[in-house]
Amino acid sequence: MTVVVADPHEARIGSREAFNQARGLARRSIRGTLRQPQVWLPGLLFPMFIAAVNTSTMGKAIHFAPGFEGVPSLLAFLLPASITQSVLFGGLTAGSDTALDIQTGFFDRLLASPVSRTSILVGRLAGASATGAIQAVVFIVVYGIFGVRVAAGVPGMLLLVVFAMVLAIVIGGFAAMLALRTGSAEAVQNVFPLTFISLFISSAFFPTEAMTGAYQWIAERNPITWMIDGMRHQVIDGLDWSEGLTSIAIAVVLAVLAVYGANRALRTRLRRAS
Amino acid sequence: MTHPIEAEGLVRRFGDIVAVAGVDLVVEQGEIFGFLGPNGAGKSTLVRMLATLLRPTAGRARVAGYDVETEAGAVRRSIGVALQDAAIDPLMTGRELVRLQAVLHGIGRGEADRRGDVLLARVGLTGAADRRVGTYSGGMRRRLDLALALVHEPTVLFLDEPTTGLDPTSRLALWDEVRRLNTEGTTVFLTTQYLEEADELAGRIAIIDGGTIVREGAPDVLKNDVGAHTLVVTVAPESEAHVRAVLLAFGEERAAKPGSVAIGLTGGPAALSGALRALDDAGVVVEHVELDAPSLDDVFADATGRRLEGAAAGEGAVEEPA
Numbered sequence: 001m002t003v004v005v006a007d008p009h010e011a012r013i014g015s016r017e018a019f020n021q022a023r024g025l026a027r028r029s030i031r032g033t034l035r036q037p038q039v040w041l042p043g044l045l046f047p048m049f050i051a052a053v054n055t056s057t058m059g060k061a062i063h064f065a066p067g068f069e070g071v072p073s074l075l076a077f078l079l080p081a082s083i084t085q086s087v088l089f090g091g092l093t094a095g096s097d098t099a100l101d102i103q104t105g106f107f108d109r110l111l112a113s114p115v116s117r118t119s120i121l122v123g124r125l126a127g128a129s130a131t132g133a134i135q136a137v138v139f140i141v142v143y144g145i146f147g148v149r150v151a152a153g154v155p156g157m158l159l160l161v162v163f164a165m166v167l168a169i170v171i172g173g174f175a176a177m178l179a180l181r182t183g184s185a186e187a188v189q190n191v192f193p194l195t196f197i198s199l200f201i202s203s204a205f206f207p208t209e210a211m212t213g214a215y216q217w218i219a220e221r222n223p224i225t226w227m228i229d230g231m232r233h234q235v236i237d238g239l240d241w242s243e244g245l246t247s248i249a250i251a252v253v254l255a256v257l258a259v260y261g262a263n264r265a266l267r268t269r270l271r272r273a274s
Numbered sequence: 275m276t277h278p279i280e281a282e283g284l285v286r287r288f289g290d291i292v293a294v295a296g297v298d299l300v301v302e303q304g305e306i307f308g309f310l311g312p313n314g315a316g317k318s319t320l321v322r323m324l325a326t327l328l329r330p331t332a333g334r335a336r337v338a339g340y341d342v343e344t345e346a347g348a349v350r351r352s353i354g355v356a357l358q359d360a361a362i363d364p365l366m367t368g369r370e371l372v373r374l375q376a377v378l379h380g381i382g383r384g385e386a387d388r389r390g391d392v393l394l395a396r397v398g399l400t401g402a403a404d405r406r407v408g409t410y411s412g413g414m415r416r417r418l419d420l421a422l423a424l425v426h427e428p429t430v431l432f433l434d435e436p437t438t439g440l441d442p443t444s445r446l447a448l449w450d451e452v453r454r455l456n457t458e459g460t461t462v463f464l465t466t467q468y469l470e471e472a473d474e475l476a477g478r479i480a481i482i483d484g485g486t487i488v489r490e491g492a493p494d495v496l497k498n499d500v501g502a503h504t505l506v507v508t509v510a511p512e513s514e515a516h517v518r519a520v521l522l523a524f525g526e527e528r529a530a531k532p533g534s535v536a537i538g539l540t541g542g543p544a545a546l547s548g549a550l551r552a553l554d555d556a557g558v559v560v561e562h563v564e565l566d567a568p569s570l571d572d573v574f575a576d577a578t579g580r581r582l583e584g585a586a587a588g589e590g591a592v593e594e595p596a
Contacts, residue, residue, distance in 0.1 A: 017380045024377035032365045035406070105361030109422075112325050112357070113378040114350040 018116040025115075025123025026130065033093055033131050040131070043089030044138060047082035051075060051143075054205065067207020071236055076148045079139060080231035081204035083160060084224065086135045087167045088195045092188060094128035094168075095175020099185035102269075117270065121262055125172045132168030136161040148235070152244075156234035159244040163231055166251040171195065173258025180265035204228055226250050276339040278303055278430045278461040279324060283333035286319050286485075293319040295485035296333065301463060301478075306456050308476025308493075309465040310570065312582055316485040317465040318358055321434045324463070325355045338430050351379070354423030356416075358434045364408030368399050368418050371407065372425055379426035386425070393421040397451065413444030420451060431455065433464045437471060449475055469570040469582060481574055488577035497568040500576050502538040504528055505549055508562035509535070520556045524549045529575040539565075 033040055055074045062068040062077065071077045101107040110120055140150065140157055150156045179188050201215065202224035211219055219225050230247025233240045279301035286294040294316045301307040311317050322328040324337050326346040335342045338352035362371060369390055376386030394403045397417035402410065407418065416436060423431060433452065437445040452475055456462050466472050472479050473493050480490040489496055502525055509517050514535060518527065521537040524545050530536035539545045546565055553560060566572070574582040 014380075020377055020380070024374050028363065028366065028370075028374055031370070032363065035365045105357060105359045106363055108327055108357060109355075109361050110378070111327055112350060112353075112355040113375065114347050114380070115378045 018119050021115050021119035022122040022126060025110075025119060026126035029094070029097065029124050029127025030130050032097060033090070033127070039093055040090065043086045043093075044135065046089070047085040047139070048142065050085070050205075051078045051082050054078060065207075065210050067209030073148065075143055075146055076235055077232065078205065079143050079148055079150075079235050080160065080163075080228045081199075082143070083136050083139050083164050083231075084167060084204060084228055085196075085199060086139065087132045087164050088171055088199060090131045090135055091128055091168045091171025092175045092192055092195070093131075094124050094172035095177075095179040095188040095191075096185040098124055098176045099179035099183060099188050102179065102183040103185065111270075117266060118263070121176065121259070121266055124176060125169050125259065125262075128168045128172035129165040132164040133161050135168075136164035150235050151237055152234035152239035155239050156244070159234050159248070160231055163227065163244075163248055163251060166248055166255050167227070169255040170251055170258045173255060173262045177258065177262040177265040180262065180269050183269075198222065198224055202228060203232075223250055223254065276336065277301060279307070279335070279337050279463060281320075281324070281333065281335040284320065284323060284330050284335055285332040286316075286323055286328060287331045292485050294323070294330075297482070297485075297487055299480065299487070301461060304456070304459055304461055305477045306452065306462040306464060306475050308472035308479035309463065309482060310467070310469070310472045310479050310574070310582070311465075311482035312467060315482045317467075317482060318434055319485075320482070321355075321357075321432050321463070321465055325353060325357075325432050326350055351426070352429050354426070354428035354431045356419045356423045356431075356433050356436055358438065362407050362410075362415055362418060362422075365406060367404050367406055368394060368410070368421075369403040371418065371422060375422045375425045381426060389425055389427075393424055397421045398447070411444075413440050413447070416440060416444065416448060417451070420448070424455070428460070430461045430463065433462060435465055435467065437466070437468065445471075467582070469574075473570055479570070481570075481577060483574075483578045489573055493570060496573045497570065500538075500568040500572045502540055503543055503568065504536050504566045504572055505539050505546065506530060506534050506536045506562075506564045506566060507553070507560055508533055509558060509560055513558055516556065517553065517558055520552050520558065521549060523552065528572065529579055529581050531581060 055078070059074045062071045062074055068077065098107075101110070140160060150160070152159070175188050175191065178191060179185070182188075201218050202222040203219055204224065208216055208219045208225060227247045227250050230243040233243040277300050279299065281297050281299040284294055284297040284299075285292070297320060309317050309320065319328065323330050324335055324342060326342050326349050329343060337349045340348040340352065342349055366374070372390035372393060373383070373386050376389065381389070391400075394400050397420055399414060399418055399421065402414060407415065410418065420433075420436070436452070437448055440448065449471070452462055452464070464471075464475060476493060478490070478492050479496070480487045482488070505521065505524070507517055507521065511533060514533075517535045521535060525538045525540040528536040528538050537549070539549065541548070543565060550563065571582050574580070
């Protein structure tokens with residue numbers, strides 16, 4: 001069986017070969033991330049630091065503030081937010097690494113080989129997704145040490161991990177799109193504050209019931225709120241497939257958009273060489 | 275029989291700038307073909323078109339028997355490419371990169387490991403194979419780049435300025451490897467801005483300037499065509515015109531570096547003593563004299579009116595957009 005690719009510049013590449021190429025590139029992506037502690041460590045430590053500060057300063061808010069009904073601890077409330085925050089860090093790395101490949105010429109090395117152009121993107125995003133899974137597991141384990149129990153048990157933890165994997169594709173896809181359009185790692189890094197603004201204007205750190213005015217209005221319509229709330233159900237209330245799958249479905253829709261955009265950007269970059 | 279590389283009227287424009295202005299080229303099976311020119315002459319642009327990284331604006335090219343536009347995938351399977359910047363992921367080890375390159379070419383893990391071991395040994399990197407590339411020297415990176423370009427046993431190898439920035443020892447080692455590859459039957463297309471490199475390695479060369487091939491042939495033939503030895507006299511700036519007037523009696527003026535006057539001695543080396551006597555009779559104080567056998571630099575100067583040796587990026591140098 002062969003995969004026929006739209007770009008006439010591309011050869012017919014068997015699906016098995018394309019899979020092996022994507023796997024090889026994903027492995028490279030994961031290795032590259034793991035070998036740069038300065039890249040992944042802040043993505044783990046920063047959310048933990050924020051959670052620690054919030055727990056210390058506002059830990060008692062769960063007893064009286066609206067929206068915290070049934071929440072056993074602020075740390076449990078923050079677990080999905082910390083995972084999301086960490087994946088935002090990691091996903092952007094996928095974009096900046098893609099831009100660095102373009103800047104250093106490694107991208108040209110790939111293009112000069114008979115690699116499926118789609119595998120270049122799939123490999124990068126699969127690497128980001130695997131890194132997202134690792135991040136979710138780290139947070140579940142570390143917060144578990146501090147007493148957080150995922151009420152939904154193992155299925156709930158699996159949902160959290162899957163959510164992190166899909167979210168990594170969303171962020172990685174948008175970041176890769178930007179990288180392919182600009183060829184600049186700096187441009188990708190400059191998006192970082194925007195992703196954090198969108199995280200802070202959501203239910204990540206406070207329930208929307210505790211918000212007021214325009215802030216609340218935006219937060220209630222922020223897809224990050226929908227996704228985090230669905231995951232929070234698994235941590236606080238117990239297994240709820242409807243909530244969990246809704247969160248993941250939203251992430252999947254965003255992932256499809258991100259991958260589509262990244263693929264368009266890749267084709268545009270290839271065409272620009274023509 | 276098709277040639278490993280054939281180009282016909284190949285043109286590449288970037289907006290209003292013409293980087294390659296109609297190149298016709300035939301590279302024979304099993305030869306080392308040197309592509310010589312200053313920075314910005316169009317060498318890398320031509321290589322990128324032949325390696326399917328850049329589409330020609332006009333013209334046609336076939337590499338390894340395949341059209342670079344309509345059969346790009348087949349071209350990529352047949353060629354090895356080591357681009358100018360040796361873009362190698364510094365976070366990976368040499369062995370991991372060889373494996374990855376093999377996977378990209380559809381080679382299985384076992385075979386990739388076997389070829390990797392052979393190639394890493396061949397380029398002298400066995401001991402460093404499991405070290406991250408970020409710790410490699412420039413010469414080691416170039417050698418690894420070469421190994422990566424060879425992992426799928428290509429029939430045509432493109433080397434884009436493979437020794438730029440290397441120390442003399444690394445340069446000689448790379449030359450030896452290129453020669454060895456060639457004796458094994460690989461056709462090598464080598465771009466360089468080093469005259470000595472083209473002279474040492476290439477069976478035939480083309481000189482490109484301003485996107486156009488201005489000379490093509492075997493180095494010895496091209497040098498013989500230039501003819502006479504060159505007398506280069508260095509004098510004080512105020513004496514240059516005087517010296518020129520004296521020496522024009524012994525041959526035609528040639529392009530020279532600032533502060534020097536160069537003359538193609540019509541009478542060959544035998545005319546040297548007469549020329550020096552004439553300068554002495556004219557009362558010229560000479561700072562330095564040299565008599566050069568025809569070189570590729572003379573060929574370049576003869577074709578373009580400029581010297582290649584020591585030249586910075588030429589006027590109108592073209593850089594591709596990022």
